[in-house]
Amino acid sequence: MNRNIFIALLIVFNIAIDQISKVIVRSSMTPGRNGEIDVIGDYFQLIWVENKGAFLGMGSDMNPTLRLIFLLILPTVVLLYVVYYIVKTKELDRLSVIAFCCIIGGGIANVFDRITRGEVTDFFFIDLGGVFKTGIFNVADLSVTTGMIMLLFSGIYSNKKKKAEETV
Template identity: 65%
Template structure:
């Protein structure tokens, strides 16, 4: 049985949302808020932080109306348009399609948190001793970053393919 393109898109988006939401349910239930639990020493730690802003808390100090527009309404419109675009555009390569699905899934998961919980639960933190350090993030953020990476890869691969065919 071959999965239709639209079913593949929906399943991948739902998978991204489900994995993120399951991880957040576990963190909210098992990890004390504002605690720090070492997973791999101090290099990889688990937290339970509620983020009322966007990436790294940006926008958390905006007035409520502006926060509603920038962190809820605008993302819903953009995610809806991207979903429409990938369903209608049958010429997308597999990497771009999966990348867009990851971005939509991660975006929807975080928007869902903002609607239901009024904040986004973040819990992963990486600190490789000054060489590499992240803010506190979640599975949805990882999904969005993976999606962006796949889109970049696809763009470079397609550009290289075009140059070699000329």
């Protein structure tokens, strides 16, 4: 498959899964803790909230101009640059390309929500009994986080590979 088509399809897939999940949540749940659904006891729950900020609500109390700059314009510019970077940089390994596509798709999905709704729909909540607890997040956040972890592993793997080649 053509590399650029692969990139476009992967980005669109990430956006679509996120947007479909948000439509399902908004059409079938009640907002807030009153409408929470226990998926796996108290460990994994669906709780629908609308987030005017970024990750974990950060920035939700900013004035509208700063929110526009930091939560809409700046992320859009960064996402456009990353798209340009992965299309132009042919040396990227497949794992890095997939990771960047997850980050871009998740980022675009949340920016799209901010443009069309003025806020982002979040609904996943994990609490592993005090050992690990998240804020409320969505599929786009999961895509971005997964992409970042994949990039980390890709970087570690490529560094080990380079060191192994240097010693030979």
